[in-house]
Amino acid sequence: MEKISIEDVKHVAKLAELDLTEEEINKFVDQLNIVLEHAGKISEIDTSGVEPTSHAIDFKNVFRDDIVKKSVNKEDALSNSQKIVQDLFELPLMIEE
Amino acid sequence: MEKERLFRLSAKKLTELLSKREISNLDIVNDVVERTQEVEPIVKSYITTNMHGAIASAKKIDKLIYKSIFKGNKVEPLMGIPIAIKDNISTEGMHTTCGSKILAGYRPIYNATVIKNLKNSKIVIMGKTNMDEFAMGSSTENSSFWSTHNPWNLSNVPGGSSGGSAAAVAVGEVILALGSDTGGSVRQPASLCGVVGLKPTYGLVSRYGLIAFASSLDQIGPITRNVEDCALLLNVIAGHDPLDSTSVLKEKEDYTEYLKQNINGLKIGLIKELMGKGISNSVKDSVYKAMDLFSSLGAFCEEVSLPSLKFALSAYYIIAPAEASSNLARYDGIRYGLRAKRVKSFRSMYRKTRSKGFGDEVKRRIMLGTYALSRGYYEAYYLQAQKVRTLIINDYKRVFRNFDVLISPTTPTVAFKIGERSEDPLTMYLSDACTIPVNLAGIPAISIPCGVDNGLPIGLQIMTPHFKEGLLIKTAYNFEKNFSFKLKPLYKKYRE
Amino acid sequence: MDFEIKIGLETHVELLTDSKMFCGCSTKFGSPPNTQTCPICLGHPGTLPVINKKAINYTIKVALALNCKIANFTQFHRKNYFYPDLPKGYQISQYDLPVGLNGYLDIELDGNKKRIRISRVHIEEDTAKLIHFGKTGRISEAVGSGLDFNRSGIPLLEIVSAPDIENVEQAKAYVVLLKRILEYLEISDCNMEEGKFRIDTNISVRKKEDIYSKVRTELKNLNSFRFLEKGLSYEIKRQKEILSKGQKLYMETRHFDSETMTTKPMRVKEVAEDYRYFPEPDLVPMIIDKKWVEEIKKTIPELPYRRAKRIKEQYNLPNNDVQIITSTKEMADFFEFCAKTYPYPKKISNWITGDMLYYLNQEQIQIEECKIKPQNLVEMLRMIDKGLISGKIAKSVFKDMFKTGEMPETIVRRKGLEQISDVEKISNIIDEVINGNPDVVKQYLSGKEQVLAFFIGQVMKKTKGKANPRIVNDILKKKLKRMSF
Numbered sequence A: 001m002e003k004i005s006i007e008d009v010k011h012v013a014k015l016a017e018l019d020l021t022e023e024e025i026n027k028f029v030d031q032l033n034i035v036l037e038h039a040g041k042i043s044e045i046d047t048s049g050v051e052p053t054s055h056a057i058d059f060k061n062v063f064r065d066d067i068v069k070k071s072v073n074k075e076d077a078l079s080n081s082q083k084i085v086q087d088l089f090e091l092p093l094m095i096e097e
Numbered sequence B: 001m002e003k004e005r006l007f008r009l010s011a012k013k014l015t016e017l018l019s020k021r022e023i024s025n026l027d028i029v030n031d032v033v034e035r036t037q038e039v040e041p042i043v044k045s046y047i048t049t050n051m052h053g054a055i056a057s058a059k060k061i062d063k064l065i066y067k068s069i070f071k072g073n074k075v076e077p078l079m080g081i082p083i084a085i086k087d088n089i090s091t092e093g094m095h096t097t098c099g100s101k102i103l104a105g106y107r108p109i110y111n112a113t114v115i116k117n118l119k120n121s122k123i124v125i126m127g128k129t130n131m132d133e134f135a136m137g138s139s140t141e142n143s144s145f146w147s148t149h150n151p152w153n154l155s156n157v158p159g160g161s162s163g164g165s166a167a168a169v170a171v172g173e174v175i176l177a178l179g180s181d182t183g184g185s186v187r188q189p190a191s192l193c194g195v196v197g198l199k200p201t202y203g204l205v206s207r208y209g210l211i212a213f214a215s216s217l218d219q220i221g222p223i224t225r226n227v228e229d230c231a232l233l234l235n236v237i238a239g240h241d242p243l244d245s246t247s248v249l250k251e252k253e254d255y256t257e258y259l260k261q262n263i264n265g266l267k268i269g270l271i272k273e274l275m276g277k278g279i280s281n282s283v284k285d286s287v288y289k290a291m292d293l294f295s296s297l298g299a300f301c302e303e304v305s306l307p308s309l310k311f312a313l314s315a316y317y318i319i320a321p322a323e324a325s326s327n328l329a330r331y332d333g334i335r336y337g338l339r340a341k342r343v344k345s346f347r348s349m350y351r352k353t354r355s356k357g358f359g360d361e362v363k364r365r366i367m368l369g370t371y372a373l374s375r376g377y378y379e380a381y382y383l384q385a386q387k388v389r390t391l392i393i394n395d396y397k398r399v400f401r402n403f404d405v406l407i408s409p410t411t412p413t414v415a416f417k418i419g420e421r422s423e424d425p426l427t428m429y430l431s432d433a434c435t436i437p438v439n440l441a442g443i444p445a446i447s448i449p450c451g452v453d454n455g456l457p458i459g460l461q462i463m464t465p466h467f468k469e470g471l472l473i474k475t476a477y478n479f480e481k482n483f484s485f486k487l488k489p490l491y492k493k494y495r496e
Numbered sequence C: 001m002d003f004e005i006k007i008g009l010e011t012h013v014e015l016l017t018d019s020k021m022f023c024g025c026s027t028k029f030g031s032p033p034n035t036q037t038c039p040i041c042l043g044h045p046g047t048l049p050v051i052n053k054k055a056i057n058y059t060i061k062v063a064l065a066l067n068c069k070i071a072n073f074t075q076f077h078r079k080n081y082f083y084p085d086l087p088k089g090y091q092i093s094q095y096d097l098p099v100g101l102n103g104y105l106d107i108e109l110d111g112n113k114k115r116i117r118i119s120r121v122h123i124e125e126d127t128a129k130l131i132h133f134g135k136t137g138r139i140s141e142a143v144g145s146g147l148d149f150n151r152s153g154i155p156l157l158e159i160v161s162a163p164d165i166e167n168v169e170q171a172k173a174y175v176v177l178l179k180r181i182l183e184y185l186e187i188s189d190c191n192m193e194e195g196k197f198r199i200d201t202n203i204s205v206r207k208k209e210d211i212y213s214k215v216r217t218e219l220k221n222l223n224s225f226r227f228l229e230k231g232l233s234y235e236i237k238r239q240k241e242i243l244s245k246g247q248k249l250y251m252e253t254r255h256f257d258s259e260t261m262t263t264k265p266m267r268v269k270e271v272a273e274d275y276r277y278f279p280e281p282d283l284v285p286m287i288i289d290k291k292w293v294e295e296i297k298k299t300i301p302e303l304p305y306r307r308a309k310r311i312k313e314q315y316n317l318p319n320n321d322v323q324i325i326t327s328t329k330e331m332a333d334f335f336e337f338c339a340k341t342y343p344y345p346k347k348i349s350n351w352i353t354g355d356m357l358y359y360l361n362q363e364q365i366q367i368e369e370c371k372i373k374p375q376n377l378v379e380m381l382r383m384i385d386k387g388l389i390s391g392k393i394a395k396s397v398f399k400d401m402f403k404t405g406e407m408p409e410t411i412v413r414r415k416g417l418e419q420i421s422d423v424e425k426i427s428n429i430i431d432e433v434i435n436g437n438p439d440v441v442k443q444y445l446s447g448k449e450q451v452l453a454f455f456i457g458q459v460m461k462k463t464k465g466k467a468n469p470r471i472v473n474d475i476l477k478k479k480l481k482r483m484s485f
């Protein structure tokens, strides 16, 4: 498999909303390459005709009925937030920098 | 002469004493609290303790026990028994951090389903135990608070990620504990601390309220000092939950029923692939001796090969980080947990909060998982890993046609030194090589002590097909009964 | 210069379930902020979703009504992206295995039919509501923002058309018909003002010869029929102008500004978004078998275009009447309810498309909200037929019925509006009028027959309009004829 580059790491950090220092970026390039080299071994296996499995147990059709349950009270909903304004979760400026 | 300390007894024994009214629930809780005060500064199992709450509960339960006995009823199993909860299980109103700075100060507004079950059974919660941040790790060194120490040797790790729970049980800070197991996080620390740890079949125990690491692999499991207590605790936490779509609709079982059965004629397979390179000689020795013991009890033992297990670790290190990268996207600073100050816009709030709140290992896995899911790599990594998972499941299905149970070491080595592997992710990842295939296949497995090397315990892993926890408990119990193992940390004083 | 225009529409519809898509919170609109939330729809750590079955039933229902194939195997995927209104950092949505695939909708414009293909119908969860503080409430002028999670997790249906739409008129016809069908299916109230029916569009204009151009613009915030029309027209014009100047278009997302009635760029897409879709591990796949599909089929009412065709043939009504009557399910129900008990459909239709529509428009209400029930109208029509009231009186009776909801008989009796058909009584009044106006009688007798209207008017005046005009006419003519001898 191809090696992960500094640019890749920067791009992925952006997708994951992480601010990485130069030092962290360099460290991650090395470490991710080591891990991916190991993980990349799976590409050697012939899986043609093999279906992917997302759960080891074969579950199907699990539903709930359309019944309203009591919501939590507003105070509880807001209780863990650092910033509240007019019963809303306050946000910083909604501009894309 | 020292009085007989209650913290050393099993849950079963404590229930007997409660029933005879030789002791009160408060006696039990007080003794466990006292033990915690003695050893906690050195072992550091807990992130949060609930001593006052526990004492208050014990007083209430004493009244219930009195009434119950007065009416001629028995004391219900595990009633009043102290338990420690891994800090990634949601406890209403009680600090729950997942070992992460990003959740510092977070107090859940709801209880996990397992916590509701414990409360219904009047089990007493002593506190929340230390863990690798978001359960990512095998040593509890990745906790963003502090490292927990192995009670057998304080300079060694207790394993992880449920290291706090395993250490607390081993050292007698508590009688029972809950951990969570995504790639071995219950069994591996149980093995390194010389206690019993069980990972149930995926879907047997509700995940509702377990803070997600890798949703398709996570299961909550008991950590106890013996197999019987493990069966009793599993009785309480197993069962269908309509709040978890991956919870199985299945009639409740009494797992203690299986303790009465013998293993005469049982077919046991030793997994060849988990006895090779990387497994220390002392561990191999102990496992072979375990095989001899099983044979002497009337079981047929044989080596068996599951070739696809070679790729289990690789598949796991794609699937688990991929799911984790998505599960950890909710930590954005808005509704709970850490929020970075002085930010210019919502994007910088995200980036600063997450960069400050997450530790190195968590960032590493988020990066790995995001990469594996990103455009152009999804098929080669994630989809391929899910196909490899199919091959692993098929391998287990195939061997379970000829074998009732499988065995292997739980960990390649005994507990390593604190700091020894923390800068080398891959070596750290390899310490889960024996436990990971089980999570990918969704089958149940238990780790029980099977030896000691250089003063550190060795664990034996037993595996059975889906939902055969009864068989697992029967096999483990028969081994335990016939193997003499003394949990030394219970008798250590930890004084200079 | 010849241009080719391709428009595709993406419609989001909030479903009319009682509880949310994955938790038990109520979907009621307009409650105080953050009062309809729970750990699940707030995305608290450790919570898990469970699928609301009714939402899946509704999705199948819509997919069937839009002639889609129903997937036998379908599942949810996670769509990963960061935005504050998305509490989990991913939206539980559908990806390559939606409930409905490859359907179509036939629209009609000036008698011409056009088939718009439907690419997919899928189900997902709605986001929380962002509220911007500031004079205008707009994001660009906001001094701060906050989040209300009441909307978070409400079932949201997405209907995606193929880019088969060629102009604004077709786009409008598509949306009108789609909305009407959804209302007929009773799966959403489609209230556009409350954001329960939202339209996003993809527009690509290219020179005819430029066959490889794949540039398209996404246009958002078209939250009324008028804005849809204005926004699309503006965008098509803008793109044509750019191409005419020989300049290039690029991929972008634009926002419709309802104040200036223009479109403005939101962001240029340098790299296409990477949503990192993967199967939602907290949910399990759904198998929709034949039996399930058949059960849902039974719940689908006759759809508007079918019904229009049948009503036209069965009741022999002109196109114009059919169009108005079938514009809503409730109006068509009203008509057919009357037609069941009253044998002259055209007469019913005249009143519905005439006075009824007039008052509904005046009051800005829907037929189901008005006080007149079908049996009231039928009763009134019967009274006209029996000669109990005149057509003119009926109009005022109708107006009263609209206001009060009383039965026509009650109104007629209370106001004493019964028509006078008593020949003797009318004859006496006519005698009074003839005797009181000898001059006019002379004019009539001298051949000026137009003055007959004067006599009729006088009789009506004396009876306050209640005299049966046919009887008045007959008797008057007879009496005057007798006088000429």
Ligand SMILES: [Zn+2]
Binding pocket: C020, C023, C024, C025, C036, C037, C038, C039, C040, C041, C042, C153
């Ligand atoms: Zn909710």
